[in-house]
Amino acid sequence: MTEQTSDDNARHAERMARVQSARKKMMAKKTRTKGLIIVHTGNGKGKSSSGFGMILRCIGHGFPCAVVQFIKGSMHSADRELLKERFADICQVHVMGEGFTWDTQDRERDIAAARRAWEKAKELIRDPLNRMVLLDELNIALRYDYLDAAEIADFLLTEKPEMTHVVITGRNAPDRLIEIADLVTEMQEIKHPFRKQGIAAQPGVEF
Template structure:
């Protein structure tokens, strides 16, 4: 069944309205000619921060763009995204899982700080390599929230040393205001409903 209006006058008005929208959109897009490496933040209490970031990593892979991932919190647990990338796209995406697992599992502040320091060293190495079009710093916001890393150092490095055309994506709840101010693109995920509240555990293909 067609969704087209039955009234010829309505069809004409619809076409005219859409033509105006298209003209305005085309004008706006013609003015957007710049390109730069973006600082992108995914934060907030809702699900989807890392998932969305890995979607961008897969886009880079699809475009044959070298990229990298550093996971600041996740540890040895197998995840679909890591298995996929290491199993099929390791030539395009360097993947480094450097966390010790959830912070409540280690219960060792110095150990968590040491792991975060190693992850940050690797992150800087990947970002400085201008061959990498995008670098994902997965859950770095959590490391910063618990003061495992020096916020000033992270902000200064991203501001002063990130190559001009390299995208850097930072994920995790409670992004620091200083990073939000520095970023070019910030998305906050909110919670409307979550199955965990109904007693449903994390499941393969959804959470990992």
Template sequence: MTEAELDARHAEKMRKKKAARDKILATKTIEKGLLVVHTGKGKGKSTAAFGMVFRALGHGLPVAVVQFVKGRMETGERKALEAFGDLVSLNTMGEGFTWETQDRQRDIAAARAAWEKAKALITSGRYKLVLLDELNIVLRYDYLPVDEVVAFLRDQKPADVHVIVTGRNAADELIEVADLVTEMTMVKHPFRSGVKGQIGIEF
């Protein structure tokens, strides 16, 4: 085939593809606040969630972040979020990873305080997107009852608020009620080759 014939065939193929896509899109009419879950052993769960946070901010939407596990160490995303002023409520309420505190009751108390803050932010009427970073971790360790969290997100989350939950080992009950679930799969990680966490990549 000549280049002109290849171009014409490509154009016709894309025309048909666009028509089929437009037909599908015309059936998608529901607008709602989504419950999004990022889970899996691969890197990128919180990173992808913060990408959605910045996307919302780019549209001028107020957002809130509650960090259930990560401690007070400075991270790039925290520094960047400070530039958005009142559009962001940033709440770092974790005590660090559970193996760092080595105090179950302290971790349970921190998780409960973070969850109460999260519920208040979600139902405040102010924020269009709320990120519950590493909530899956505290649920996995039974620091909060899974049934309580799932019931709230299913029954009390306002219909127009997006909520993102991150962390490994998402509970089956949470996956069941979520609108969007992504599982990050690890193929390769530099940590296994002795490379430490890098500024701008891990934090």
């Protein structure tokens, strides 16, 4: 380890003071608030986990919120069970999916389930009491054309209350959702134990 001198510490303190001053000036101009359309997509792990984390953050602030799961709703989810068991008074959870598409193997049934989930999502988003609504794996339903991305984008632009945040997760987010979103994060897979080491999905990590 490089030995720090008093001159090094002084230069560091001076540099950090300049950074702090610049940041304070920047933040002073950021005064507007609004409900955001947030998209978590990409082939990397953590999209739904991030969405559930944001829901827990809302709960921590005492904000009513809701979750609608579109595709993998039939799978066990510790995140979901925690919300249902301990925070049902402030967070509605609606499991509307019936499993991965390769499990159901029934396109008409999948389309019907996706449509029911979207109708419930619209109801929850329209309610101005809900500060945040998580639409988990909606992008998968859009990827398989179970729902129409243009219809969903139009609804979010015209009917979402001003201060309601909507979080959308799933791979392959359509261009239209990315276009209207305020915040888009792409999770990129660099290394995964399932692919490289044959390690199965594990509780506490994947579910």
